[in-house]
Amino acid sequence: MAYNCVVLVKQVPDTANISDKAMKDDGTVNRAALPAIFNPEDLNALEMALQVKEQHGGRVTVLTMGPPRAAELLREALYRGADRVILLSDRKFAGSDTLATSYALKCAVERIGDCDLIFCGRQAIDGDTAQVGPQVAEKLGLPQVTYAESIQSLQDDEIIVRRAFPLGMETVKCTLPCLLTVVGSANQPRPSSARRMLTYKLAATTLEYQTLLKKWPEFETEEALDCYLAEREQRIPVWTFTDIGADEDKLGLAGSPTKVLKIDSIVLEMTESREVQATSEDISALLRDLAQDYIL
Amino acid sequence: MAEIRDVWVFIEQEEGEIATVSLELLSKARELADELDGRVCALLFGHGVADLSEKVIHHGTDLVLLADHPELAVYRTLPYARVAVDLVQEQQPYIFLLGATPMGRDLAPRIASAVRAGLTADCTALQIGDFERKGKVYADLLYQIRPAFGGNIIATIVNPETRPQMATVREGVMPLGEPDSARRGEVRRIEPQFDERDLMVQVLERATLPPSCNLKGASIIVAGGMGVGSEENFRLIRELAQVLGGEVGASRAAVDAGFISQEHQVGQTGVTVRPRLYIACGISGAVQHRAGMDQSSKIIAINTDPDAPIFQIAHYKIVGDLNKVIPWMIRTYRENGK
Numbered sequence: 001m002a003y004n005c006v007v008l009v010k011q012v013p014d015t016a017n018i019s020d021k022a023m024k025d026d027g028t029v030n031r032a033a034l035p036a037i038f039n040p041e042d043l044n045a046l047e048m049a050l051q052v053k054e055q056h057g058g059r060v061t062v063l064t065m066g067p068p069r070a071a072e073l074l075r076e077a078l079y080r081g082a083d084r085v086i087l088l089s090d091r092k093f094a095g096s097d098t099l100a101t102s103y104a105l106k107c108a109v110e111r112i113g114d115c116d117l118i119f120c121g122r123q124a125i126d127g128d129t130a131q132v133g134p135q136v137a138e139k140l141g142l143p144q145v146t147y148a149e150s151i152q153s154l155q156d157d158e159i160i161v162r163r164a165f166p167l168g169m170e171t172v173k174c175t176l177p178c179l180l181t182v183v184g185s186a187n188q189p190r191p192s193s194a195r196r197m198l199t200y201k202l203a204a205t206t207l208e209y210q211t212l213l214k215k216w217p218e219f220e221t222e223e224a225l226d227c228y229l230a231e232r233e234q235r236i237p238v239w240t241f242t243d244i245g246a247d248e249d250k251l252g253l254a255g256s257p258t259k260v261l262k263i264d265s266i267v268l269e270m271t272e273s274r275e276v277q278a279t280s281e282d283i284s285a286l287l288r289d290l291a292q293d294y295i296l
Numbered sequence: 297m298a299e300i301r302d303v304w305v306f307i308e309q310e311e312g313e314i315a316t317v318s319l320e321l322l323s324k325a326r327e328l329a330d331e332l333d334g335r336v337c338a339l340l341f342g343h344g345v346a347d348l349s350e351k352v353i354h355h356g357t358d359l360v361l362l363a364d365h366p367e368l369a370v371y372r373t374l375p376y377a378r379v380a381v382d383l384v385q386e387q388q389p390y391i392f393l394l395g396a397t398p399m400g401r402d403l404a405p406r407i408a409s410a411v412r413a414g415l416t417a418d419c420t421a422l423q424i425g426d427f428e429r430k431g432k433v434y435a436d437l438l439y440q441i442r443p444a445f446g447g448n449i450i451a452t453i454v455n456p457e458t459r460p461q462m463a464t465v466r467e468g469v470m471p472l473g474e475p476d477s478a479r480r481g482e483v484r485r486i487e488p489q490f491d492e493r494d495l496m497v498q499v500l501e502r503a504t505l506p507p508s509c510n511l512k513g514a515s516i517i518v519a520g521g522m523g524v525g526s527e528e529n530f531r532l533i534r535e536l537a538q539v540l541g542g543e544v545g546a547s548r549a550a551v552d553a554g555f556i557s558q559e560h561q562v563g564q565t566g567v568t569v570r571p572r573l574y575i576a577c578g579i580s581g582a583v584q585h586r587a588g589m590d591q592s593s594k595i596i597a598i599n600t601d602p603d604a605p606i607f608q609i610a611h612y613k614i615v616g617d618l619n620k621v622i623p624w625m626i627r628t629y630r631e632n633g634k
Contacts, residue, residue, distance in 0.1 A: 144373055
């Protein structure tokens with residue numbers, strides 16, 4: 001039996017590598033100065049979906065919600081093996097919290113239609129909330145299997161999944177369709193394939209046409225470019241809020257029950273401290289002092 | 297009619313053992329409920345768990361909502377969410393707190409989505425305060441305070457319009473209060489109703505690993521970060537910990553780099569610790585990490601970078617190479633004995 005898989009992915013700032021340059025003078029983070037990357041556990045989710053396709057057949061669709069720049073992520077998904085990618089992008093989505101985000105994703109998954117398995121990363125490294133996966137599942141009325149580490153068996157409409165926690169494991173049996181959130185230990189995501197990079201070297205969304213026209217003056221109009229890309233199956237569809245039939249009140253800031261009251265940059269309070277020279281003698285003296293104070 | 301301002305806590309229990317984080321949350325809920333003039337209600341789900349009610353009451357609960365049912369014997373998302381969602385819709389609590397454990401992080405978003413409530417993950421502090429927006433003042437909201445953006449900022453989140461105001465909190469963040477065995481409370485039994493779809497997921501096997509390290513209980517922790525350089529070099533950290541009779545900790549960066557397993561991670565997304573002595577080796581000191589260890593009684597920091605943020609909270613600053621400093625420490629300690 002072949003399975004239609006949908007993978008929900010997110011482009012995130014590389015929060016693990018925040019340098020001084022990424023901090024503004026007022027102590028806040030300058031998002032623009034941070035490299036944007038494929039959320040690490042979303043790559044594990046994509047890999048798990050690709051393996052299902054390889055073993056059972058079917059199709060892997062990758063969906064992301066984000067600004068026009070998130071097209072970079074979708075090209076990467078194509079290079080790694082996705083059959084189809086979709087960008088969900090609209091100003092109306094801006095400022096969405098996890099609830100509004102999962103509502104938009106739910107609408108988009110319904111428009112994709114006919115899907116057996118939905119995969120997400122366990123959590124994204126910018127917010128670490130791990131909320132969007134379960135919330136999408138709830139809105140679709142599907143069971144969820146969070147912390148999924150491996151698919152033990154997949155037969156007809158029944159899946160057995162091993163879940164991995166920091167201190168334990170669990171194996172569950174579930175009926176399809178269902179949603180899995182995948183942990184980083186699940187697999188080693190495959191790299192981009194050189195062949196697929198060539199196949200999809202022109203892949204672009206309509207939101208990028210302005211930039212492309214400057215690069216390729218031989219196309220005089222957006223229509224001409226669009227025609228060319230569509231013929232070669234290089235056009236990445238962009239869905240707006242009307243395309244997914246979403247209710248505007250449930251999107252963006254208006255649809256988000258959580259509000260940010262304030263953001264504080266971290267101000268360190270200086271601790272009364274003592275400098276210890278990195279010499280064998282000073283280190284010995286420090287340890288003796290600590291022992292004397294019953295700390296050691 | 298004035299809004300009822302009850303504070304609910306989900307009691308996480310496995311095989312009759314209540315998770316520490318749930319008891320910590322009861323202490324916090326007691327504080328919040330007293331400020332709001334509301335009750336503390338505990339949601340106790342499971343099978344054969346009625347006996348736990350007493351302990352839950354002693355830790356600050358006014359009302360235990362007890363759902364004791366064979367289908368709730370082992371945690372499963374759908375039946376647990378069904379009972380919780382029905383109760384929330386019926387009783388409209390003001391605040392609802394859950395532990396940010398694998399169970400809480402699986403259950404909380406499912407409930408929040410179903411009742412369309414705002415949910416904030418991994419809070420490090422909770423307070424009551426006012427919020428003003430577009431000329432409207434919302435009094436006595438729950439301030440949900442958490443580090444964000446890889447721990448580089450602290451965000452205060454509120455849910456002005458929706459109820460309950462939901463938040464998850466990590467174990468070890470809220471202090472655990474002393475139980476009061478004289479405290480009395482009410483236990484109300486709930487008769488859960490399930491349909492077929494609630495029971496479609498089956499648990500085939502379950503295993504809990506004993507923790508191979510006990511960071512929370514350790515009085516000395518030696519922790520390594522990216523500056524340790526490699527998995528191989530982490531043996532220095534292990535050796536110092538062993539010599540001093542402490543446990544091994546690590547920063548998120550070191551865990552992400554594969555130097556050491558996740559159970560050793562100290563910080564916002566790891567364990568929160570308060571040892572007598574914390575030795576931070578090659579750890580730059582991102583907020584993410586400091587949030588989990590800055591309450592340590594004494595902190596020694598070893599780092600080659602004199603501007604590393606960790607030095608700002610360290611009691612003893614050692615600017616230098618950990619590959620030299622740690623062996624000196626080991627040698628001194630061994631020579632002097634104990």
